Amino acid sequence: MVETTGGGPGDGTAEVLDRPLPDGVRRRVVQIVSDGFGGLTVAELPAQLRQYARFAANRRAKFAGNAMAAALETDTLFRQRIGEKLREAQPELAGALDSGSPPPAADPLDVAAAAYVLRPTGWVKLVAAAGEEAQRADAERADEESRAELERLREELDRARELTRAETDRLRAELDAAKKEAESLHRKLRAAVSDVRRGEAALRKLQGEMEAGRAEGQAQVSAAESESRRLKARLGEVEAALEASRRAAREGRSVEDMRVRLLLDTVLEAAQGLRRELALPPVSVRPAETVDAVEPGRMTPKDIAARALSENDPAILNQLLALPQAHLVVDGYNVTKTGYPQMPLEKQRLRLLGQLSQLAAQTGAEVTCVFDGAELAAPVLLAPPRGVRVLFSKPGVTADELIRQLVRAEPPGRPVIVASTDREVADGVAKAGARPVASAMLLKRLS
Numbered sequence: 001m002v003e004t005t006g007g008g009p010g011d012g013t014a015e016v017l018d019r020p021l022p023d024g025v026r027r028r029v030v031q032i033v034s035d036g037f038g039g040l041t042v043a044e045l046p047a048q049l050r051q052y053a054r055f056a057a058n059r060r061a062k063f064a065g066n067a068m069a070a071a072l073e074t075d076t077l078f079r080q081r082i083g084e085k086l087r088e089a090q091p092e093l094a095g096a097l098d099s100g101s102p103p104p105a106a107d108p109l110d111v112a113a114a115a116y117v118l119r120p121t122g123w124v125k126l127v128a129a130a131g132e133e134a135q136r137a138d139a140e141r142a143d144e145e146s147r148a149e150l151e152r153l154r155e156e157l158d159r160a161r162e163l164t165r166a167e168t169d170r171l172r173a174e175l176d177a178a179k180k181e182a183e184s185l186h187r188k189l190r191a192a193v194s195d196v197r198r199g200e201a202a203l204r205k206l207q208g209e210m211e212a213g214r215a216e217g218q219a220q221v222s223a224a225e226s227e228s229r230r231l232k233a234r235l236g237e238v239e240a241a242l243e244a245s246r247r248a249a250r251e252g253r254s255v256e257d258m259r260v261r262l263l264l265d266t267v268l269e270a271a272q273g274l275r276r277e278l279a280l281p282p283v284s285v286r287p288a289e290t291v292d293a294v295e296p297g298r299m300t301p302k303d304i305a306a307r308a309l310s311e312n313d314p315a316i317l318n319q320l321l322a323l324p325q326a327h328l329v330v331d332g333y334n335v336t337k338t339g340y341p342q343m344p345l346e347k348q349r350l351r352l353l354g355q356l357s358q359l360a361a362q363t364g365a366e367v368t369c370v371f372d373g374a375e376l377a378a379p380v381l382l383a384p385p386r387g388v389r390v391l392f393s394k395p396g397v398t399a400d401e402l403i404r405q406l407v408r409a410e411p412p413g414r415p416v417i418v419a420s421t422d423r424e425v426a427d428g429v430a431k432a433g434a435r436p437v438a439s440a441m442l443l444k445r446l447s
Helices: 023-037 047-052 057-063 065-074 076-089 091-099 108-118 123-278 315-321 332-339 345-363 399-409 423-431 439-446
Strands: 327-331 366-371 388-392 416-419 435-437
Touching: 023 057, 023 065, 023 076, 023 108, 047 065, 057 065, 065 076, 076 091, 076 108, 091 108, 108 123, 315 345, 315 416, 315 435, 315 439, 327 332, 327 345, 327 399, 332 345, 332 366, 332 399, 332 439, 345 366, 345 388, 345 439, 366 399, 399 416, 399 423, 416 423, 416 439, 423 435
Parallel strands: 327 366, 327 416, 366 388, 416 435
Antiparallel strands: none
């Protein structure tokens, strides 16, 4: 088992193994080399191991295990360097091996692996003893596993027998139940055959009744068609009578219209006579001129946010402006922000006022355009166009409030139209008797 090759007494390097290194010992040897590998420079490593110099310890043990084991066996200098790293890492174990008395409590595999690297006197015996110990442990472990497996198989056999008996009893019970169910089904089948026969007889009877009912139905349809023709003739007579009644009603309404027209002409002539009698002068001051506001040329209006659009027919606005003495009040910035918000404020005002001037000339209505001037900082260079009154709200007063003041200043009964998309303005002027219209309607009319 142990051979000597001329080494001095007490030198374990002369000893060699006459059998392969046990697997457990080999794994521990590879781990020792992998742990000590990182403490060596590249120059201190054998040529075949330098490619693994940058590997981590676990990767070295995985990918370079065979190469490290071979280098440790063939390269004495490399083995001595690894032995020095092992002495630094485990001085107690190394000292015990040098003294020839390994620790009794130490793992035999660890002792054998350290002895293989350090090569003290008798290291071959330690490696062989570790291999035998590992084989005994494997044999004992295999025996334990065999006994445990045998016990498990016995238990499974007992359980299988119990399950087989239970399954057999269950199948017997199901077979008995199936036999009883088959007998019951046979009885039900015989009863069902009797029911089918009775149903066939009842079906033949129903077919006879259906034929009789079909004949009766045809007779009733003929009678209904005769009655329908009679009702259509009666309906024609009623429609003729209704047309005669409508003609008589139209003739009577023409007489009433003539009487109302005559009364209206009388009222108009009386009003004209009263005006001549009182010698009333023409109206020189309009109610809108009594409202306190900022006139053009004094201050610059502040921009306001755009408001929502409304899809309405502009023909309604034409009808409102055609009323006698109509007064159109426009929420200026509300209209311009709705129609062309991308333009500067000055161009917005000029464009709107030019269009309102044309509208005033076309309709003859009184037009007042109100702009928000709550925080004006400089005079506004603006000449009001012909036929349009331009007002800015005073500091601290919004354009919405100024519009409501203009509406309240008008006499009850005069048609006042307010163009604004602001819901608060629309609700307020509606309560005061004015007619609100959406800014989008005015923009359509102007375009």
